[in-house]
Each structure stands twice: as structure tokens, then as C-alpha cells.
Amino acid sequence: MxxxxxxxxxxxxxxxxxxxxxxxxxxxxxxxxxxxxxxxxxxxxxxxxxxxxxxxxxxxxxxxxxxxxxxxxxxxxxxxxxxxxxxxxxxxxxxxxxxxxxxxxxxxxxxxxxxxxxxxxxxxxxxxxxxxxxxxxxxxxxxxxxxxxxxxxxxxxxxxxVGTGTALKLVVNTAMITALGALHDSLAVADAFGIDRSLALDALTAGPLNGAIRRASNTDAKFAISLAAKDLRLALSDVRTAPIAAAAVQLLDDATDQRADLASLINLENR
The missing domain is CATH 3.40.50.720 (NAD(P)-binding Rossmann-like Domain)
Structure with a gap:
């Protein structure tokens, strides 16, 4: 072709x-x-x-x-x-x-x-x-x-x-977006305890949020917050209960710049 x-x-x-x-x-x-x-x-x-x-x-x-x-x-x-x-x-x-x-x-x-x-x-x-x-x-x-x-x-x-490709994509996006939400909250806890941001990120990189940190560090990605929220709502449309994903939707909706890349939810500049 x-x-x-x-x-x-x-x-x-x-x-x-x-x-x-x-x-x-x-x-x-x-x-x-x-x-x-x-x-x-x-x-x-x-x-x-x-x-x-x-x-x-x-x-x-x-x-x-x-x-x-x-x-x-x-x-x-x-x-x-x-x-x-x-x-x-x-x-x-x-x-x-x-x-x-x-x-x-x-x-x-x-x-x-x-x-x-x-x-x-x-x-x-x-x-x-x-x-x-x-x-x-x-x-x-x-x-x-x-x-x-x-x-x-x-x-x-x-x-x-047909339909299973889209379904799996929504599964993957749900994991990625909620992981970024978890990273956002983990860093908020670190800030509240006065833990240096660089020290917190080094510790988190060795744990289950490693992938979320890589995504938050990706300067080539262009996945608008508004589109991430749209995808997460699609994923939740047939789910009876998914409180973590629902909370992530709220986090996305609260973002000031809806056109910014998803990584803008995580401030890594102070590392």
C-alpha cells in the first residue's frame, strides 16, 4: 500500500x-x-x-x-x-x-x-x-x-x-493517568513533610512509580490534559466503581491549562 x-x-x-x-x-x-x-x-x-x-x-x-x-x-x-x-x-x-x-x-x-x-x-x-x-x-x-x-x-x-483495540488502549491510559495522579499526590506528601523534591524523586524512581516519573520527564509528549480527561471518562463509562480513576478525572478537571501536556500536573523543575 x-x-x-x-x-x-x-x-x-x-x-x-x-x-x-x-x-x-x-x-x-x-x-x-x-x-x-x-x-x-x-x-x-x-x-x-x-x-x-x-x-x-x-x-x-x-x-x-x-x-x-x-x-x-x-x-x-x-x-x-x-x-x-x-x-x-x-x-x-x-x-x-x-x-x-x-x-x-x-x-x-x-x-x-x-x-x-x-x-x-x-x-x-x-x-x-x-x-x-x-x-x-x-x-x-x-x-x-x-x-x-x-x-x-x-x-x-x-x-x-473490532473494539478490543480501543478497549485495551483505554486500560493502558487508565493505568498511566492514575499513576501520574499517584505521583502528584506522593510529591504533595513529600512537600508537606519538607522532603527535598530531588530526594523524593530518587526514592520513588526505585519503586512502582518509576514509569510515571519517566512520563512526567518526557518533554516530547503532547497529550493534552483535556484529552486525557476525555479518555479516562470513556474508560469509566461502563465501570461500576473505580474511585482512583474518578479522583484522577477530578485532578485533570482542576488543571488550569487544559491544553498543556499531561506531565504539567507534575512539577519536576525543582529537582
């Missing part, structure tokens, strides 16, 4: 488009705000005015958008991508949405279009290095067909049928 379309060129969508261009694919991109896609022209991408125009020649289409509403609008709204998608193409849905939303989107597609549920773990730095974790849900044949493109982005994990 060499003709690819990327619908959504925020931080992750733009990075994915650039990575696929470097891998030798022909890439057409579309974004609801055209200025956010314009810079990709310098990397060799074709800029499309509408979702429909973006997918005209595509063998494989990637959606990397904010939420299910945005995905639905790109696929089925005005100038719908689905109406212009050729028979035999594969739609790879990489946005983080709910499992039920994923299955509902797949059910609306014409039978001539294959669907792959494939949200990713990792941020912009992982895309640039080709080290994303891709949680793939769909038929084995479709995963195999999309494999060459997916492997240009990272490692593929076959999770099962």
Missing part, C-alpha cells in the same frame, strides 16, 4: 503523516483547520480541502481525530470520506474513542471498505522513532493487509475483534 490518507493533523496525526512520508508512502492529509495541515506540504504531503478529496486514491485511510463526533463528521458528514472511498480500501481508526463507538462506526461502513480498530500507545517522539504501540482490533486478514504500513509506525499487537 503506497497511497495513504490521514484525516486529522493535530500533534499525532501530523507526526504519523511525516513518518509515513519518510517511509516512502504517498500521503494526502486533511484537517478541519486547514492551517494545521499546511506545514506538511513541505514534507511532501498533498493537502486536501475536504475528507472526500483526501481519500479519493487512498488504499488505506487513517483517522486521528479528537473524539467520536469528529470521526463521524469526517467519515459521514458533509464531503464525507466514506462516499469517496474506493472499494477495497482499509479504514484504520486510530483516534481514542469508546469501544461501542468504534463498533458503531464499523457497522455503518459499506461492506466494500475494511475496518481496523487501531489506537496507539506513545506520543510524538514514539511516532518519529517508529516505536508506537498499536492496539489492533479486527479481522486477521485486515491486520495482515495493513501490516506494512502499521509496522512503519511501530509494533502491532493483535487484540481480537
Amino acid at each position: 503506497t497511497n495513504l490518507a490521514v484525516l486529522g493533523t493535530g500533534h499525532m496525526g501530523a507526526a504519523i503523516a511525516r513518518r509515513l512520508l519518510v517511509a516512502g508512502h504517498r500521503v494526502t492529509v486533511w484537517n478541519r483547520t486547514p492551517s494545521r495541515a499546511a506545514a506538511l506540504a513541505g514534507s511532501g504531503a498533498v493537502i486536501a480541502e475536504t475528507p472526500a478529496k483526501a481519500v479519493l486514491d487512498a488504499d488505506l485511510i487513517i483517522t486521528m481525530l479528537t473524539d467520536a463526533t469528529a470521526v463521524e463528521a469526517a467519515l459521514f458528514g458533509p464531503d464525507a470520506a466514506v462516499d469517496a472511498t474506493r472499494s477495497g480500501a482499509i479504514l484504520v481508526q486510530m483516534s481514542t474513542i469508546g469501544p461501542d463507538e468504534t463498533r458503531a462506526l464499523a457497522a455503518r461502513l459499506p461492506t466494500a471498505i475494511s475496518f481496523l480498530d487501531a489506537p496507539v500507545g506513545g506520543s510524538v517522539g514514539a511516532v518519529d522513532a517508529g516505536k508506537l504501540t498499536i492496539f489492533a482490533g479486527g479481522r486477521d486478514k485486515v491486520i495482515e493487509q495493513a501490516g506494512p504500513m502499521l509496522r512503519d509506525l511501530g509494533t502491532v499487537h493483535d487484540c481480537g475483534p
Whole structure:
């Protein structure tokens, strides 16, 4: 597959488009705000005015958008991508949405279009290095067909049928976000006891919060607090009780700058 379309060129969508261009694919991109896609022209991408125009020649289409509403609008709204998608193409849905939303989107597609549920773990730095974790849900044949493109982005994990990729992504995000919440509170306790921040972090690095400290130290990540809260709410939508995750949602909601990266919850500057 060499003709690819990327619908959504925020931080992750733009990075994915650039990575696929470097891998030798022909890439057409579309974004609801055209200025956010314009810079990709310098990397060799074709800029499309509408979702429909973006997918005209595509063998494989990637959606990397904010939420299910945005995905639905790109696929089925005005100038719908689905109406212009050729028979035999594969739609790879990489946005983080709910499992039920994923299955509902797949059910609306014409039978001539294959669907792959494939949200990713990792941020912009992982895309640039080709080290994303891709949680793939769909038929084995479709995963195999999309494999060459997916492997240009990272490692593929076959999770099962459509919806399971999204579900596992939400499990992973729940762990990561609540761990950062735990790190936030652990440092608050250290501050209250007058423990030097550097000393506290060194001790915590040797324990179970090591991964949270690595994430809080990552300057390449661009995972907005508002999007993290959205993902955590999706994870909680079918859970009867999850008090730790619910508390983490409140922590996210209380953040002043909702567009800042998730790591901004943890102040490591004083280390």
C-alpha cells in the first residue's frame, strides 16, 4: 500500500503523516483547520480541502481525530470520506474513542471498505522513532493487509475483534493517568513533610512509580490534559466503581491549562 490518507493533523496525526512520508508512502492529509495541515506540504504531503478529496486514491485511510463526533463528521458528514472511498480500501481508526463507538462506526461502513480498530500507545517522539504501540482490533486478514504500513509506525499487537483495540488502549491510559495522579499526590506528601523534591524523586524512581516519573520527564509528549480527561471518562463509562480513576478525572478537571501536556500536573523543575 503506497497511497495513504490521514484525516486529522493535530500533534499525532501530523507526526504519523511525516513518518509515513519518510517511509516512502504517498500521503494526502486533511484537517478541519486547514492551517494545521499546511506545514506538511513541505514534507511532501498533498493537502486536501475536504475528507472526500483526501481519500479519493487512498488504499488505506487513517483517522486521528479528537473524539467520536469528529470521526463521524469526517467519515459521514458533509464531503464525507466514506462516499469517496474506493472499494477495497482499509479504514484504520486510530483516534481514542469508546469501544461501542468504534463498533458503531464499523457497522455503518459499506461492506466494500475494511475496518481496523487501531489506537496507539506513545506520543510524538514514539511516532518519529517508529516505536508506537498499536492496539489492533479486527479481522486477521485486515491486520495482515495493513501490516506494512502499521509496522512503519511501530509494533502491532493483535487484540481480537473490532473494539478490543480501543478497549485495551483505554486500560493502558487508565493505568498511566492514575499513576501520574499517584505521583502528584506522593510529591504533595513529600512537600508537606519538607522532603527535598530531588530526594523524593530518587526514592520513588526505585519503586512502582518509576514509569510515571519517566512520563512526567518526557518533554516530547503532547497529550493534552483535556484529552486525557476525555479518555479516562470513556474508560469509566461502563465501570461500576473505580474511585482512583474518578479522583484522577477530578485532578485533570482542576488543571488550569487544559491544553498543556499531561506531565504539567507534575512539577519536576525543582529537582
